[in-house]
Amino acid sequence: MGTIRGASKRCAVIAGAFLLASCGGSIESNTAVPASIMQVMQKPAYKSASWSMLVVDLESGQVIYDLDSNSQMFIASVRKVFSTGNALNALGAQHKFVTPVYRQGTVAPNGTLNGNLILVASGDLTMGGRANPDGTIALTDFDHNEANSLGNAVLSAPDPLAGYNALAAQVAAAGITAVNGNVVIDDRLFEPFNFRGEFDVRPIFVNDDLVDVTLSQSAEGAAVPFDWRPKSAAFSVQSTLKTGSATSTLAIGLRPEPPQCIGAANCVGIVSGTVPAAYVPILTNAYPLIRTFRVSEPSNYARTIFIEALARSGVTVTAAPVAVNPVQLLPAKGSYSSAQQVAQLTSAPYAQHVRYVNKISYNIGADVTLMQFGLAHNGSTTMAGSLAAEQSELSTAFNISPAQYRFIDGSGGGETTANGKAVIAMLRGMSVKPAFVPYFDSMPVLGVDGSLATITNFEADSTLAGAKGQVHAKTGTYVAENPAAPGMPLLKGQALAGYIYAKSGRRIVFFLTVNNVPITGIPDVLTAFQDEGTIAAMLWKMQ
Structure with a gap:
């Protein structure tokens, strides 16, 4: 089974669900991951991988499920939820270049x-x-x-x-x-x-x-x-x-x-x-x-x-x-x-630029978006200056500590990390901003468009098919060489984070990532991608 990154010992499995209290750290009660989701996370492909997940009620902030949400994980392009959100707040949805x-x-x-x-x-x-x-x-x-x-x-x-x-x-x-x-x-x-x-x-x-x-x-x-x-x-x-x-x-x-x-x-x-x-x-x-x-x-x-x-x-x-x-x-x-x-x-209104960046995960566009934020925030003209401006904004406007993430650019390149709590804080914080509607609309939609258009395996289960169109989330993929198998790739991070309008009518925000999955090529990446889409559909059904 997959391990819990940063935990002091392997979590116990009782009745098909993790007892997260045994993993160390302060985890709220009744936040165990359901057995059906654990079955996906425990597939043989993930036996040496690390999972992290945090699911929260959008309005109340109540933690629904928590799996190692304090640990720094590779999030790849999920980093874009920060750069595009801050830029959209700073410039406004109707700004034109x-x-x-x-x-x-x-x-x-x-x-x-x-x-x-x-x-x-x-x-x-x-x-x-x-x-x-x-x-x-x-x-x-x-x-x-x-x-x-x-x-x-x-x-x-x-x-x-x-x-x-x-x-x-x-x-x-x-x-x-x-x-x-x-x-x-x-x-x-x-x-x-x-x-x-x-x-x-x-x-x-x-x-x-x-x-x-x-x-x-x-x-x-x-x-x-x-x-x-x-x-x-x-x-x-x-x-x-x-x-x-x-x-x-x-x-x-x-x-x-x-x-x-x-x-x-x-x-x-x-x-x-x-x-x-x-x-x-x-x-x-x-x-x-x-x-x-x-x-x-x-x-x-x-x-x-x-x-x-x-x-x-x-x-x-x-x-x-x-x-x-x-x-x-x-x-x-x-x-x-x-x-x-x-x-x-x-140009088209800025909301369209953010939609472009997030829907197709345009990396150069996200880096430029960070620069645009820096210019608007305090006139920064360098990548370092824009990152510093963003750090200040995340701290003051979203109460996200620099200790909760490591960003090296605006797009999620290389060893970009964050913990689940930072991602959820950003997503919840954006939900009360004037620019939330275009921000929400910029996210790929499960089974419909953008980088989630082809995530459709969940539809094979008739009980999950209704999740199509109800998950608006940013994807992220980070592949590098596997140090344990030179010449072979390693899926260092496959991440997904965003908003779900659940079957129950409840609105939730979620963060999900799996790190360090040995793979042989792109088909294995797509499998992990589909598995995370299935987990998102399960969250839609459960909540």
Whole structure:
């Protein structure tokens, strides 16, 4: 059976339920985990794993079930309930980011700008590239941000360059037909921060800092048809990928990944390897198959994208479209005049950004969300400063001690930990904030959407099927190498936390995580994911 992390001894099992008082620490009475839930936690796959769970009545705070809720556990992306909640409180659900474009210099009668055109990055996560006709941000259940790690994705439908095209059209409408100077991205909103060893994030985005590669089906021995988006001179894709025999191994290589050449001419990514004949793509069970290249120099890339958008709107630029972003040409921060503004892009309401981050667990978006909170809270422009600002907010507004968590970024990367009491305090604290409704709506819904869309195994039990749509919760997954079995993966943390409208009508908040599960691959992760969904459905039924 699974162990109780941090307990002084193995908990006793009597009548199928833990007697938590024997685990050490101060545990409230009558909070034993039900036998049906313990049966899930005691599956052979979890024999060396550690579980923690805390279930609380939303209104009263009464503890319903408590399993080792004082111990620090890996929570992965459940960390996002803190970063998105604080940012939503600080900025407000209706806040919109405005990305302006300014001209420097004068515009001649023939429309030539003798000077530079400057796009000032605002931290808008989508830059109009996920805009649905109704103003919402387009999402899919299998987002391209995780295409390489999960093995596939479904691309959102909107044009990822729509925002840049809109800005370029406004520049042309302002009477500018040519730029006799340069185009610059002002990316000084916050200090760049490194994202998980991949690249330095800046406050400017194109297609979520990704180039999507779409692979189609072909016959054995034939080249795999491919395409990519966005199309740009900043980065192109070539492929030697072929369809192998039915018994061949799926092996898709991307090189270089991430590419370091963005901002230089002839920057190319190569797709190579083999796809087995009759291969059925994971997750979607149908082609296309998606892979992505990381845009490792966002400002260089956005500059080229904007220059190309200007050209499509009839605005020529004398400067080379592919080059390093010339930040040395920027004026002093804050020195722009409204009279110099020639275009602006206004984002969707902030509630949509938070929904985007939480529904699909967008890691870069969560890190930027933390930076946005820091800026709004006290003008912090660094990751360290934003983390410190958040620590202060959690202490004063939610009574959560720094001893209850360890956060290293805004998204839950690496050795991110918290105890169940901290997570529950955040979820309950948010329930009385003005921004609670959009916060609640941002959570994935069990069996319906976001990262919980495919959690449906619980529906095989007719007594649990009613839980579909009644659990709004954030997911979190942390996989690393297993130190006890080099070369093999370890599910260091699979977590789930959020709100349940129980069958009884009661509203509850819950936290659940399992740590250190030996696995062989993604299918084992998905099994743990399904098991936690089943436990959430059991909580719906019991309460």
